[in-house]
Amino acid sequence: MPFKxxxxxxxxxxxxxxxxxxxxxxxxxxxxxxxxxxxxxxxVRLHEPGNPQQRLDxxxxxxxxxxxxxxxxxxxxxxxxxxxxxxxxxNKDYFICDQHLKEVKNHPNWRVKxxxx
Numbered sequence: 001m002p003f004k005x006x007x008x009x010x011x012x013x014x015x016x017x018x019x020x021x022x023x024x025x026x027x028x029x030x031x032x033x034x035x036x037x038x039x040x041x042x043x044v045r046l047h048e049p050g051n052p053q054q055r056l057d058x059x060x061x062x063x064x065x066x067x068x069x070x071x072x073x074x075x076x077x078x079x080x081x082x083x084x085x086x087x088x089x090x091n092k093d094y095f096i097c098d099q100h101l102k103e104v105k106n107h108p109n110w111r112v113k114x115x116x117x
Contacts, residue, residue: 018032021035042078045078045079069081070095070116071095072095072096072097072099072100073094073095073096074094074096074097074100077097077099077100079097079098079099080097081095081096081097081116082096082097082098082101082115082116083095083096083101083112083113083114083115083116084096084112084113084114084115084116085101085104085110085111085112085113086110086111086113087109087110088108088109088110088111089109093113095116
């Protein structure tokens, strides 16, 4: 049951994009609505705490170097990282978000190395 609508241009490029999305969605066993919902969920996760981008004049005025936030290294997780943990089976470090930190904190194959500022 639809509850929202949105504007979609009627030009040839927009039509091509829509048709390709429908074809890919069908191939993956999804609807275009599901693709849009997945995109919106990812967009909200990435921007929920606020967009980290700053205006260039603000960065220059404050004399600070902009550093992009680190993103969680778990598959399909796009949250900002809060710590670095080592996966002991491969002796490899990963950035992890607060949600995954709870999962790996007491796991025998993981060791939390440091917390990010």
